[in-house]
Amino acid sequence: MSDAPTEPIHAADDPDLVARHTHAYDYSLPIDFVPQRVVSLVPSLTESLFELNLGGRVIGVTDYCIYPESAKALPKVGGTKNPDIEKIKALQPDLVMLNSEENRREDAEALQAAGIPIWVTQPNTVRDAIELLWQIMEVFEEASMVHRVRLIEITYEMMRRYAEQNPPVRAFVPIWRDPWMTFNAQTFAHDLLFTCGALNVFAERERQFPLAADLGRAEPLPADDPRRVGRDTRYPRIALEEVEALQPEIILLPTEPYAFTESDALAFDSLDVPAVRNGHIYIVEGSWITWHGTRIARAFRHLPPVIAAARDNAEVPPLVLPQS
Numbered sequence: 001m002s003d004a005p006t007e008p009i010h011a012a013d014d015p016d017l018v019a020r021h022t023h024a025y026d027y028s029l030p031i032d033f034v035p036q037r038v039v040s041l042v043p044s045l046t047e048s049l050f051e052l053n054l055g056g057r058v059i060g061v062t063d064y065c066i067y068p069e070s071a072k073a074l075p076k077v078g079g080t081k082n083p084d085i086e087k088i089k090a091l092q093p094d095l096v097m098l099n100s101e102e103n104r105r106e107d108a109e110a111l112q113a114a115g116i117p118i119w120v121t122q123p124n125t126v127r128d129a130i131e132l133l134w135q136i137m138e139v140f141e142e143a144s145m146v147h148r149v150r151l152i153e154i155t156y157e158m159m160r161r162y163a164e165q166n167p168p169v170r171a172f173v174p175i176w177r178d179p180w181m182t183f184n185a186q187t188f189a190h191d192l193l194f195t196c197g198a199l200n201v202f203a204e205r206e207r208q209f210p211l212a213a214d215l216g217r218a219e220p221l222p223a224d225d226p227r228r229v230g231r232d233t234r235y236p237r238i239a240l241e242e243v244e245a246l247q248p249e250i251i252l253l254p255t256e257p258y259a260f261t262e263s264d265a266l267a268f269d270s271l272d273v274p275a276v277r278n279g280h281i282y283i284v285e286g287s288w289i290t291w292h293g294t295r296i297a298r299a300f301r302h303l304p305p306v307i308a309a310a311r312d313n314a315e316v317p318p319l320v321l322p323q324s
Contacts, residue, residue, distance in 0.1 A: 030119045034141050035095040039088050041080055041107075042099040045121065046071050048293035049097075052137060052145045060091045067287075067295075085110045095119060125191040126156055129292035152297050159195050159300060168199035169310045172248035172275070173289060176258045177267075179215060179237040186234045189289050192296065196303040197311070201246040206233040215239050244271045250310035251275040256286030280310040 039060035040046040046065040049058050055068075060075045062083065075091060078084040080102045088096060088111065096111050100122040111118050119139075123129040133149045171193055174182050183189050185203040193200055209228045213220035214237040221228045251268060253260035265281045275281055284306065288299040 031117055037093045039093040039096045041083055042102050044291035044293040044295055045097050051294040054140055054142055083107055089114055123292045124188055126195050129296055155300050163195055163197050168197055169307050170201050170249045171198035172201050172243050173252045181235055181237050184234050188292055197307045201248050205236045207236040211237060244273055247273050249274045250280040253283045254286030254289050278313050282306055
């Protein structure tokens with residue numbers, strides 16, 4: 001589990017992006033050597049490296065890198081938002097892998113200042129995430145799992161085609177509480193849900209500033225206000241009245257980044273929405289929704305049946321779904 005959402009390493013339109021960081025999605029390879037000693041500051045990337053047969057090159061991970069089991073035995077370098085730069089330097093990596101949402105700009109810059117090559121990834125869609133897997137195999141010159149990535153890609157193409165040709169299930173997926181927080185259409189999680197057959201009811205909602213404005217209790221700052229310029233608007237804080245107005249047919253409560261439990265589901269009991277009336281509130285493994293990388297194969301396997309149950313108004317046992 002990683003920390004609460006925060007500001008990304010860079011804004012999407014940062015003109016200094018290429019100069020500051022290695023971007024994962026241009027047409028050139030992000031580095032010009034084959035990495036042999038890698039520190040991963042992203043749990044989903046750690047798992048992906050192992051599942052792409054590259055675990056032997058990983059020499060350090062974060063406290064939140066819990067998959068696979070063998071990654072837990074590696075040296076820990078702190079959290080995703082507070083890595084210990086000195087510990088990383090002591091490991092003498094030839095590459096540190098980061099993500100523009102999981103990790104902070106200042107840590108990326110500190111690593112660069114120490115002369116350590118970094119690779120900052122930013123998959124905003126499922127297609128981006130699959131392309132990143134292909135690029136990792138190319139950069140590391142390790143092709144033994146090509147068949148696995150191709151299977152993920154074929155599954156994605158089939159699911160996407162089905163999703164585009166059939167009515168989606170209206171879904172609400174919070175990622176935090178006190179205040180309630182969710183995500184809009186400019187996120188990986190939104191695209192993953194759509195691929196699995198669900199429409200994020202807050203797709204068009206942008207985060208407003210200050211918090212009182214986000215919750216409908218004050219006027220929002222204008223877009224050109226210096227206090228708002230450059231701020232991430234993809235993760236709105238919302239009131240439950242907004243949820244009721246948008247009438248979700250299913251509510252998914254992920255186990256991370258906020259560890260939702262059955263007691264949190266009780267907060268929706270008073271809402272007059274189809275998800276409550278028909279009993280379609282589910283606690284799901286959070287990594288199925290928010291992790292990119294090879295874990296999307298698990299999302300493809302577990303999430304569509306749950307979402308389809310809401311469409312067909314059928315039962316999906318159990319409430320807490322398995323993690324593996």
